[in-house]
Amino acid sequence: MSTSWLPAQSGTRRRRNLISTFMLALTVLAMLIAVTPLLFILGWLLIQGIRYLNLDFFLNDPAPIGEAGGGVRNGIIGTLIMSGIALLIAVPVGVLTGIFLAEYRSNPLATVVRFATDVLSGIPSIVVGIFVYTIIVLPRWFQGAAFSGFAGGVALAVIIIPILVRTTEEILRLVPSSIREAAAALGVPKWDYTLTVVVPSAFGGIATGVMLGLARAAGETAPLLLTTLGNNFYNTKLDQPMAALSLQIFTYAIAPFDEGRRLAFAAAFVLIMLVLLVNIATRYVFRVRSINL
Amino acid sequence: MLIALGVIGLMFGMCYEMWQQSALSRAAFGWSFFWTTAWDPVAEEFGALPYIFGTVVSSLVALAMAGPIGIGIAIFLVELAPEKLRSPVGFLVEMLASIPSVVYGLWGLFVMVPWIGSTLGPGLSHTLGFLPIFKGPSFGVSMLSASLILTVMVIPTVAAVARDVLQAVPNHQREAMLAMGATKWEMVWHAVLPYGRAGIIGGVMLGLGRAFGETMAVTMVIGNQPSIHTSILQPGHTMAAVIANEFTEATYDLYLHALIEIGLVLFLVSFVLNLLARLLVWQVSRGPAGAIRA
Numbered sequence: 001m002s003t004s005w006l007p008a009q010s011g012t013r014r015r016r017n018l019i020s021t022f023m024l025a026l027t028v029l030a031m032l033i034a035v036t037p038l039l040f041i042l043g044w045l046l047i048q049g050i051r052y053l054n055l056d057f058f059l060n061d062p063a064p065i066g067e068a069g070g071g072v073r074n075g076i077i078g079t080l081i082m083s084g085i086a087l088l089i090a091v092p093v094g095v096l097t098g099i100f101l102a103e104y105r106s107n108p109l110a111t112v113v114r115f116a117t118d119v120l121s122g123i124p125s126i127v128v129g130i131f132v133y134t135i136i137v138l139p140r141w142f143q144g145a146a147f148s149g150f151a152g153g154v155a156l157a158v159i160i161i162p163i164l165v166r167t168t169e170e171i172l173r174l175v176p177s178s179i180r181e182a183a184a185a186l187g188v189p190k191w192d193y194t195l196t197v198v199v200p201s202a203f204g205g206i207a208t209g210v211m212l213g214l215a216r217a218a219g220e221t222a223p224l225l226l227t228t229l230g231n232n233f234y235n236t237k238l239d240q241p242m243a244a245l246s247l248q249i250f251t252y253a254i255a256p257f258d259e260g261r262r263l264a265f266a267a268a269f270v271l272i273m274l275v276l277l278v279n280i281a282t283r284y285v286f287r288v289r290s291i292n293l
Numbered sequence: 294m295l296i297a298l299g300v301i302g303l304m305f306g307m308c309y310e311m312w313q314q315s316a317l318s319r320a321a322f323g324w325s326f327f328w329t330t331a332w333d334p335v336a337e338e339f340g341a342l343p344y345i346f347g348t349v350v351s352s353l354v355a356l357a358m359a360g361p362i363g364i365g366i367a368i369f370l371v372e373l374a375p376e377k378l379r380s381p382v383g384f385l386v387e388m389l390a391s392i393p394s395v396v397y398g399l400w401g402l403f404v405m406v407p408w409i410g411s412t413l414g415p416g417l418s419h420t421l422g423f424l425p426i427f428k429g430p431s432f433g434v435s436m437l438s439a440s441l442i443l444t445v446m447v448i449p450t451v452a453a454v455a456r457d458v459l460q461a462v463p464n465h466q467r468e469a470m471l472a473m474g475a476t477k478w479e480m481v482w483h484a485v486l487p488y489g490r491a492g493i494i495g496g497v498m499l500g501l502g503r504a505f506g507e508t509m510a511v512t513m514v515i516g517n518q519p520s521i522h523t524s525i526l527q528p529g530h531t532m533a534a535v536i537a538n539e540f541t542e543a544t545y546d547l548y549l550h551a552l553i554e555i556g557l558v559l560f561l562v563s564f565v566l567n568l569l570a571r572l573l574v575w576q577v578s579r580g581p582a583g584a585i586r587a
Contacts, residue, residue, distance in 0.1 A: 020478035024373055030365025034452070035385050037445045041392065041400045097300055109298075115571060116301045122499065122567035123560060124506020126533045127307070130556040133540070134310045147541075158303065165300070219393025222508035222533070226540050249395050250509060253402055261403075268396045275391050283384055 042272070049269020052262045061234050062248075062263065070259065072267055074234040078149065078242040082228065083217040085153025085238075086160055091210060094161045098168025098209075103194050114169075121162035128158045129223030137227060142239060149235070149242035152228030159220055160213035167209025171202045208285045215278040219271055221246040245271060308564075311557040318550035326554060332519045332535075334543075339551035341558070343519040347529040351436055351511065352504035354525065355443035359504075360497050362444070363451025364486075367493075370452075371459040372481055383456070390449035398513030401442045406433035406514055409441070414526050425523045434516035436525040442510050447500040454496030454574060458489040495573030502566040506559055508533040532559055 056071045063070030097117070101110050132155040136142055142150045175198050183193035199206070221244075224230070229241040230251065249267045252260035318326065322339060329340025366386060370379055414431025421427040462485050470484040471477075486493070516528025517538055532555045543549040 016476050016479065020476035023478040023482075024368075027365040027369040027373060030362040031369050031382060031386075033362055034366055034389065034445075034448045035382070038385055038389050038392075040404070041396070044400060044404060045396070093299060113298070113300055115568075116304055118571050119564060119567040120300060120304055122502050122506075122563055122570075123304075123307070124508065124533060124563055126506065126508040126536050127311075127556050127560045127563070130314075130536065130540075130553055131307045131310055134314045134553070135306075138314070161300065161303075215391065219395065221393070221395040222537050225537050229541060246393060246395050249399055250513070253395075253399050253513065264399060268399050271393055272396055275393065276388070279384075279388060279391050 042276075045265070045269050045272055048265040049272075052266040053269060057263070057266050062232060063259065070263065072243075072245060072248050072263055074231065074243040075245040075248040075267065076270075077234070077236060078228075078231070079218050079245040081236060081238075082149055082152040082156055082224070082242060082244060083214055085150065086156035086217045087210065087214060089154065089157035090161045090164055090213060093157075094164025094209075094213070095168050095206060097161075098165045098206075099172060099194060099199065101165065101169040102172035103190070103198070117162045117165045121166070124222075125159055125220055126222040126226070129155055129226035131155075132158065132223065133226045145239035147227065147229035147241045148239050149228055150238040152224050152242060152244065153238075155223035155227045156217040156220055159223065160217050163213045163216055164209050167212060168202075168206055171205030171209065172198060174205070175202050204285055208282045211278045212282055215275045218274055219246055221250055225250075304564075307560060308557075311553055311560060315550045315554035315557050317547050318554045321547060322551075326551070327558075330519075330521065334539075334548050337545075337547055339548070341532070341551075341555055343521050344530055344532040344535050344555060345558075346521050347436065347439075347515065347519075348505055348531040348533070350525070351439040351443060351515065351529065351531060352501055354436070354440035355447055355504050356497060356501055358440070358444040359447040359451055359500055363448045363496070363500065364455050364493060366448070366452040367455035367459050368481055368485075370456050372477070372485070386449050386452050389445065390453070394446065394507060394510040395513075397442055397446060397510040401438060401510060401514040405441065406438050409433050409435065409438050413437075418524075418526060426525050428524045428526075431526045432516065432528055434514055434528050436515065436522070436527065436529040438514040439511045439529070439531070440525065442514055443504045443507060446507060446510060447504050450503050451496050451500040454499055454570075455489075455493050458492030458496065458574065459485060461492070462488045491573045491576050495570040498566050498570035498573070502563045502570065505566070506533055506563050508537050512537050 058071055058076065059073055060071035061074045062072065097113065101114055101117075104110050132151055136151040136154060137146055137148070140146055142148055145151075179197060179201060180193065183197045184190070188197075224244050224247050228244065228247075230247040231241045231243040233243075235242055245267050249264045249271070252264035252267075318339065322329070326339065326341055327345065328342050329338075330342045331338045331340045332343065333339075366382075370383055374382060410431060410433025414433070414435070414437065417427045417437075418431055466484045466488050467480055470480040475483065511531050512534035515531060515534060517530050517534060518528040519530045519535070520527075522529065536552050536556055536559075540549075540552055543552055
C-alpha cells in the first residue's frame with residue numbers, strides 16, 4: 001500500500017498479507033489432502049478391479065478354496081435380494097415420513113421427528129446390526145430362522161430410512177408453494193393434493209433418494225455380519241443365511257488366498273461403480289432443480 | 294402420516310432392546326466392565342477397557358487431523374474457491390463420504406498398511422521415536438493405520454457441516470471486517486469462524502460420532518489385538534471392531550451380553566454426540582445442515 005514512508009507499518013502490513021496468503025494456501029492444501037486419497041482409491045480400484053473382472057465373476061459361485069476361477073454370483077444375488085427387502089420396508093416408511101416433515105413443517109411433532117431422524121442417521125451401523133439381531137435373529141422371529149436374508153434386509157432398511165426421509169423432505173421443499181396453493185384454492189383437501197399434486201411433481205427427486213438408499217444398502221457390511229452371516233453357496237431362500245457382495249469383500253480380503261483377493265478387488269470395483277453412478281445421477285437431478293445438496 | 298412416529302419408536306426400541314439383552318453382563322460386572330482389561334471368553338471374564346481405549350484414541354487422533362483439514366476445506370469452498378471450482382470440489386468431498394467402508398478397509402489393508410509398515414512407521418519411530426507414542430517397532434496394522442483411514446472417512450462429515458455453517462454466516466460480518474482494512478485471513482479468523490463456532494464444533498462432534506461407530510474399515514487395519522499400548526504404531530482394537538469380530542462366535546449368553554453392552558455404550562455415546570452436535574448446528578444455521586450421508 002502507499003504507507004511505504006512508514007517502514008514499521010508497511011512491514012506489518014506486508015506481514016499480515018503474507019500470513020493471510022499463507023493460511024489461505026493451507027486451506028487449498030487441506031482440500032488437496034482430502035481429494036488425494038479419493039483419487040488414489042478410485043485409481044487403484046480401477047486398475048485392480050478391471051484386471052480381474054470377467055464374465056465368470058458374475059455368473060459363477062465362489063470356487064472351493066485352492067481352486068482357480070469362480071465368481072460372486074451368490075453375493076450379487078444376495079445383495080440384490082436384501083437391498084430389495086430393505087427398499088420394500090424403508091420406502092413406504094421413509095417417504096411418508098419425509099412427506100410429513102415437508103408438508104407439516106411447523107408442526108412441533110415434525111421438529112421432534114426431524115431431530116430423531118438426524119440422530120438415527122448417526123447411529124453406528126453395527127449397533128443397528130445388534131438391534132436387529134436381538135429382535136429378529138435371537139427370538140427366531142422370522143419362520144424360526146436364526147441368521148437369515150430377511151434379517152439382513154431389515155437391518156439395511158433401518159439404515160437407509162433416514163436417507164430416504166431426508167432426501168424426500170429436501171426435494172418436497174423445492175416444490176413451489178404456488179402449486180399447493182393452486183390445489184388448495186380449488187378446495188382439494190390437504191392430504192389429497194399432497195399425494196396427487198405435490199408428490200408426483202417431485203417424483204424424480206424421490207426416486208433419486210431411493211437410489212441413494214440402494215447404494216448405501218449395497219455397501220453396508222457390519223450389520224450384515226450380525227444378521228445374515230454370509231453364505232458360501234448360492235441361496236435365494238429368505239430364511240437362510242445369505243451371501244452379500246460387501247461381506248464377500250471383507251471375508252476374501254482378510255483370507256490369505258490370492259484367488260479370494262482377486263474376487264474382493266473385482267467386487268469392490270463393482271460396488272464403487274454403483275455408488276459413483278448413483279451419486280453422479282443424484283448430483284444431476286438436484287442440479288437441474290438448482291439447489292446445492 | 295403418523296408413521297413418522299415410528300422413527301422415534303425405532304430409536305427407543307433400540308435402546309430398550311440392548312438394555313434388556315445386556316442384563317447378564319451388567320449384573321455380572323457392573324461398572325467395573327468399563328475399567329477392567331481382562332477379556333477372556335474362556336474364563337468368562339469381560340472388561341471393555343482395551344476396546345474403549347482403542348476407540349477413543351483412534352477417533353481422537355483421527356479428529357485431530359480431520360478437524361483442521363475439514364474446516365480448511367470449508368473455508369476454501371465458502372470464502373476462496375471461484376464459483377466454477379466450488380461445485381466439483383464439493384462433489385469430490387461428498388464422494389469420499391459415500392465410498393462403502395469395506396472398500397476403505399480393502400484399500401487400507403492392501404495399500405496403506407504395507408506403506409505404513411515399510412515407510413511411514415519406521416520413519417516416524419526413527420525421527421520422532423523419543424515420543425512415547427511413536428516408540429518401538431512398527432507394524433503395518435496399527436492404531437495409526439486406523440486413525441489415518443478414519444481421518445479420510447471423517448473429513449467429509451466435518452467439511453460438509455462446516456461448509457453449511459460458514460455459508461449461513463451473514464455477509465455483513467465479512468464486509469465490516471474488510472472495511473476496517475483486514476486481510477482476507479483476518480476476516481475469516483476474527484469475524485467468520487467465531488460467528489459459526491458452535492456449528493463447527495457441532496460438525497467436529499458429528500465426525501467424532503462417525504469415527505466412534507466405524508467398524509469395517511477399522512477392523513481391517515487395526516490388528517484386532519485387545520491390548521493397551523502407548524505407541525500408536527502398535528496394533529489395537531475398538532468397540533465396534535470387537536462386536537463385528539466376536540458376535541457370531543459368542544457361544545454363551547454372558548459373552549453375548551457383554552458384546553451387546555459394548556453396543557449399548559456405542560449407541561448411547563453416538564446418541565449424545567449427535568444430539569449435542571445437531572443442537573449446536575441448528576443454533577447457527579437455523580435449520581438442518583450437512584449433506585445427506587449416502
